[in-house]
Every structure is written in structure tokens, then in C-alpha cells.
Amino acid sequence: MIFERMEKNDYEQLVFCQDNASGLKAIICVHDTTLGPALGGVRMWDYATEEEAVDDVLRLARGMTYKNAAAGLNLGGGKTVIIGDASKDKSEAFFRSLGRYVNSLGGRYITAEDVNTTEQDMDYIYQETPFVCGVSESYGSSGNPSPKTAYGVYMAMKRTAGEAFGSDSLEGRKVAVQGVGNVAYHLCRYLHEEGAHLIVTDINQASVDRAVNDFGAESVAIEDIYSVDADIFAPCALGGILNDETIPALKVKAICGSANNQLKDDDVHSRMLDERNIVYAPDYVANSGGVINVADELEGYNSERATKKIKDIYYQMDKIFTISKEKNISTTEAANHMAEDRINQMMRVKSTFSLNEKNQFRRGI
Numbered sequence: 001m002i003f004e005r006m007e008k009n010d011y012e013q014l015v016f017c018q019d020n021a022s023g024l025k026a027i028i029c030v031h032d033t034t035l036g037p038a039l040g041g042v043r044m045w046d047y048a049t050e051e052e053a054v055d056d057v058l059r060l061a062r063g064m065t066y067k068n069a070a071a072g073l074n075l076g077g078g079k080t081v082i083i084g085d086a087s088k089d090k091s092e093a094f095f096r097s098l099g100r101y102v103n104s105l106g107g108r109y110i111t112a113e114d115v116n117t118t119e120q121d122m123d124y125i126y127q128e129t130p131f132v133c134g135v136s137e138s139y140g141s142s143g144n145p146s147p148k149t150a151y152g153v154y155m156a157m158k159r160t161a162g163e164a165f166g167s168d169s170l171e172g173r174k175v176a177v178q179g180v181g182n183v184a185y186h187l188c189r190y191l192h193e194e195g196a197h198l199i200v201t202d203i204n205q206a207s208v209d210r211a212v213n214d215f216g217a218e219s220v221a222i223e224d225i226y227s228v229d230a231d232i233f234a235p236c237a238l239g240g241i242l243n244d245e246t247i248p249a250l251k252v253k254a255i256c257g258s259a260n261n262q263l264k265d266d267d268v269h270s271r272m273l274d275e276r277n278i279v280y281a282p283d284y285v286a287n288s289g290g291v292i293n294v295a296d297e298l299e300g301y302n303s304e305r306a307t308k309k310i311k312d313i314y315y316q317m318d319k320i321f322t323i324s325k326e327k328n329i330s331t332t333e334a335a336n337h338m339a340e341d342r343i344n345q346m347m348r349v350k351s352t353f354s355l356n357e358k359n360q361f362r363r364g365i
């Protein structure tokens with residue numbers, strides 16, 4: 001059953017990590033390393049079943065392959081999920097144990113933050129392995145990626161607004177934000193500064209209150225966020241929220257947010273959005289700012305260089321809208337073509353022999 005699923009989308013590796021001493025139960029997935037080592041964050045979630053955790057890590061790791069390829073990074077796709085309650089189960093031992101498992105992959109997988117994991121957690125992992133990004137800035141790292149992810153979503157949203165409304169200005173636009181956590185808080189700041197009107201919801205009341213106090217946001221009940229009278233919907237919580245039930249309720253003309261895997265089914269639900277003339281910014285392009293930022297650490301982190309690359313997400317979106325119109329395909333398919341073309345081209349480039357440190361000439365052998 002698991003091998004069948006791995007075979008279907010050509011997954012390379014799935015690693016189950018179990019440690020009685022720390023209580024760690026985690027799954028690391030390496031989807032594809034054609035472009036380089038697999039980079040993707042570690043998510044901690046209280047999954048109802050092990051099957052749910054496996055589903056999530058498989059989907060998220062494959063998403064990272066496409067994200068990293070479309071972002072022009074020399075990195076493959078991978079992800080880790082930890083099964084557990086982030087408010088109770090975390091400890092130094094827990095993350096150091098995970099760090100040892102990451103290290104055992106010898107650099108095939110590099111980890112970083114995702115939902116419910118923090119810079120402090122990455123610092124613990126860093127005690128056990130160099131294959132981690134997003135550790136504290138005092139280590140020369142790029143720190144928490146969320147603000148840079150938010151900047152990238154903001155750039156993507158401006159270009160998406162241009163496509164939907166003929167102007168990329170967000171002044172006076174109503175933006176409905178689902179989940180005002182790490183990324184969306186900073187996104188709301190950019191939107192507020194440009195004069196957008198914010199409508200927010202979150203299962204965590206403190207996060208809602210913060211957005212209301214800091215940015216004058218209007219708050220609505222969890223289930224009302226889909227049907228509010230707004231111009232743009234920004235999903236910034238979890239995946240699968242664009243589906244048969246929610247899409248018919250939408251009144252917006254554009255969708256652009258940070259959540260991974262927003263479409264429950266890529267084909268079915270991108271078609272439903274097209275039928276309703278809703279412009280959709282493919283999630284993994286809109287939210288690639290975080291990974292672009294942490295990946296810059298691999299070159300020796302330079303914030304200016306990383307920010308310039310993140311700003312270019314505006315032009316990546318431009319390319320996607322152009323391909324989508326030229327080929328008469330959804331924006332999701334257009335983004336997928338862009339990512340797959342790059343992977344295939346690089347695979348061909350790599351098929352030419354080039355001497356490197358791994359295949360030295362050794363005279364006399």
C-alpha cells in the first residue's frame with residue numbers, strides 16, 4: 001500500500017523515526033533529489049491517525065519539489081511531520097532526537113521551520129546536525145522564515161490583483177485572511193500599510209485580537225471566512241480548504257495565500273475556480289519566499305540577495321498567468337509545467353559528465 005503510493009508519484013524515501021526516550025514519533029519524506037538535496041520544513045501536528053500523518057508528509061514533500069524547482073533553487077523536495085501536540089510534547093531531547101535522524105540521511109534532506117515549529121526547535125536540531133536552516137541569527141543563519149514568506153505572498157498578491165482587477169494596487173481592497181499566525185501576521189502588516197481592509201479569522205482568539213488591535217482588522221467566525229464580501233481570499237492556515245463545499249460560497253475574484261496544498265484536488269478544484277473566473281495564485285509559488293530565504297543560507301546568508309529573489313515572485317506569477325493564457329490551462333497546471341520543465345532540463349544537463357570532487361582521476365588505479 002505505501003510502496004504503491006510512493007511508486008505513483010515517484011517518491012525516493014520515507015523514514016519512520018521512533019524514540020521511546022524522548023517520545024519522538026516523526027516521518028521524514030524525501031520526494032525527489034534531481035535538483036539537489038531535499039529541503040523542506042518540519043511540521044508538528046496532533047494527527048488523528050498515523051495514516052493522516054503519512055498522507056500529509058507525502059503531499060507536502062512533493063509540494064516542496066515543485067516549489068523549489070519553480071523558485072529556481074538547486075534543491076529537491078522533502079518534508080518532516082511530527083505526530084504530537086506542540087503545546088505539550090516539545091522538549092530539547094525531542095528535537096535533538098529528530099536532529100540525529102536528519103543527520104543519518106547524510107545531507108540528502110535539510111530541515112527548517114513549518115507549522116508549530118520555531119527557531120528554538122531548529123537550534124536544538126542544529127546541536128545534532130548541520131543539515132538544518134532557519135536556526136537563530138546568532139549562528140549566522142537567516143532566522144525565522146515567516147516574515148520573508150509573507151513578503152513573497154504580498155508580492156504574489158499584488159500581481160494576482162493586477163490580473164483580477166487590472167491594477168496591482170491593494171489600497172482599498174478587502175482581503176479575507178484565514179489563519180493569522182506567523183506568516184499572515186506579517187502579510188496583514190504589508191496589506192494594512194498599503195491601505196487594504198482586512199477581514200480575519202483564526203481558531204486562536206489571541207491571534208485574532210492581535211490583528212484587530214494592530215491593523216484594525218474586522219473579525220468573523222471560522223466558517224464565515226469563505227462567504228464574506230471581499231475582493232481577495234488569503235488562505236494562511238492549513239491545506240485542502242478549496243474544495244466542493246467552500247468554492248461555491250466564495251464571493252472573491254482572486255485567491256492568494258501562504259497555506260500549502262490549498263486545493264483539495266488540483267484538477268477538479270482549479271477547474272471549479274476557472275469556471276467562476278476566480279484568479280488563483282498557485283500556493284507553492286506564492287509562498288516560496290520562506291524557502292528562498294532559508295536556502296540562501298547554503299551560499300552564506302545575504303539578506304539583500306534573498307529579498308531581491310523573493311521580490312521576483314511578482315514576475316514568476318506574471319509568467320504563470322502568461323503560460324496559463326497561452327496554453328489555455330489553469331494557473332496550477334501552468335506552474336506545474338514550469339517546475340517540471342526545469343527538473344527535466346536539469347536532468348538532461350546533469351547527464352553530461354563533469355569532473356568533480358566525487359569522481360577524481362586517481363592515477364595508478
Ligand SMILES: NC(=O)C1=CN([C@@H]2O[C@H](COP(=O)(O)OP(=O)(O)OC[C@H]3O[C@@H](n4cnc5c(N)ncnc54)[C@H](O)[C@@H]3O)[C@@H](O)[C@H]2O)C=CC1
Pocket residue numbers: 113114115116145146147149178179180181182183184201202203204207222236237238239258259260287288290291
Ligand atoms: N512559516 C513559513 O515560512 C511558511 C509557511 N507556509 C505555510 O503557511 C501556512 C501558515 O504557516 P505559519 O504562519 O507558519 O503557521 P502558524 O501555525 O503560525 O499559523 C497558522 C494559523 O492558522 C490558524 N488555524 C489553524 N486552523 C485553522 C482554521 N481551521 N481556521 C482558521 N485558522 C486556523 C492557527 O491557529 C494559526 O494561528 C501553513 O500552511 C504553512 O505550511 C508555507 C511556506 C513557508
Ligand SMILES: CC(C)CC(=O)C(=O)O
Pocket residue numbers: 039040041042067111112113114134145149260287288290291294
Ligand atoms: C523552510 C520552509 C519555509 C520551507 C517549507 O517547508 C515550506 O515552504 O513549506
